[in-house]
Amino acid sequence: MRLAHEVVEQALQNEINNLKQIHSREIEQREVALEEYKERIKILEEDYNEAQEEIARLREKQKEEFVIDFSQDKDALAQAIIARYGFTYVP
Amino acid sequence: MFLSFLLTSSAIADDSFTFLSEGEPAPFEGTLFNPGATAELLVSIDEQKLQCDLELEYQLQVQATNFKLEIDNLTASHDTMVAQQQQTILTQQTQIEELNVIIESNSGHSKWLWATAGAVVGAGITYGAYRAFR
Numbered sequence: 001m002r003l004a005h006e007v008v009e010q011a012l013q014n015e016i017n018n019l020k021q022i023h024s025r026e027i028e029q030r031e032v033a034l035e036e037y038k039e040r041i042k043i044l045e046e047d048y049n050e051a052q053e054e055i056a057r058l059r060e061k062q063k064e065e066f067v068i069d070f071s072q073d074k075d076a077l078a079q080a081i082i083a084r085y086g087f088t089y090v091p
Numbered sequence: 092m093f094l095s096f097l098l099t100s101s102a103i104a105d106d107s108f109t110f111l112s113e114g115e116p117a118p119f120e121g122t123l124f125n126p127g128a129t130a131e132l133l134v135s136i137d138e139q140k141l142q143c144d145l146e147l148e149y150q151l152q153v154q155a156t157n158f159k160l161e162i163d164n165l166t167a168s169h170d171t172m173v174a175q176q177q178q179t180i181l182t183q184q185t186q187i188e189e190l191n192v193i194i195e196s197n198s199g200h201s202k203w204l205w206a207t208a209g210a211v212v213g214a215g216i217t218y219g220a221y222r223a224f225r
Contacts, residue, residue, distance in 0.1 A: 003193050052145070059138050088107040
C-alpha cells in the first residue's frame with residue numbers, strides 16, 4: 001500500500017514538473033510572437049512615415065512642374081486638368 | 092503670365108477652362124486662379140489618391156499583423172493543451188504499469204500464503220469434524 005502511494009506520488013510529481021516545462025514553453029512561444037509583432041508594427045510605421053514623406057516630396061515636385069508648364073507647355077497643363085477633372089478646354 | 096480660368100456660368104454647356112494672360116479679357120464668367128493655385132488644385136487631387144491608397148494599405152497590414160499575433164497565441168495555447176493531454180495520458184499509463192508491477196509482485200506471496208492458510212484451516216476443520224462425529 002505504501003509502495004503504491006509512493007508510486008502515485010512520484011508519478012504526480014513528475015507530471016507537475018513536466019507541466020511546468022510545458023507552461024514555460026508556452027510563455028516562451030507567446031513572447032516570441034509578441035516580439036515579432038512589435039517588430040512588424042515598427043517596420044510598418046517606418047514604411048508609412050517614409051511613404052508620407054515621399055508623397056509630400058512628390059507633391060512639391062509636381063507643383064513646381066505644373067507652375068513651369070504654365071509658361072512652357074500649356075497643352076500638357078490643359079491635359080493634366082482634363083485628366084483630373086474632366087473639364088473642357090476652351091483655347 | 093498665363094492664368095487658368097474656370098467656368099462657373101452656364102454660358103458654355105460643359106465645365107470649361109481656358110488660359111489667360113494678365114489683362115486679357117475673359118471669354119466667359121468664372122473664377123480666376125494664378126499658376127500656384129492651379130498647380131495646387133492639380134496636385135491636391137493626386138495627393139489625396141496617394142494618401143488614400145497608402146492609408147488603406149497601412150491599415151490592412153496592421154490588421155494582418157494583429158491577426159497573426161492572435162493566431163500565434165492560439166497556436167501556443169493549442170500546442171500546450173495537446174502537450175498537457177499527452178503528458179497526463181503518459182503519467183496515467185506509467186502509474187498503471189508501475190501499480191501492476193506492484194500487484195504482480197505482491198499477489199505471488201499472498202496467493203501461496205492464502206492457499207497454504209486455506210489448506211491448513213481446511214485440514215484442521217476436517218480433522219475436527221472427524222473427531223467430533225467419530
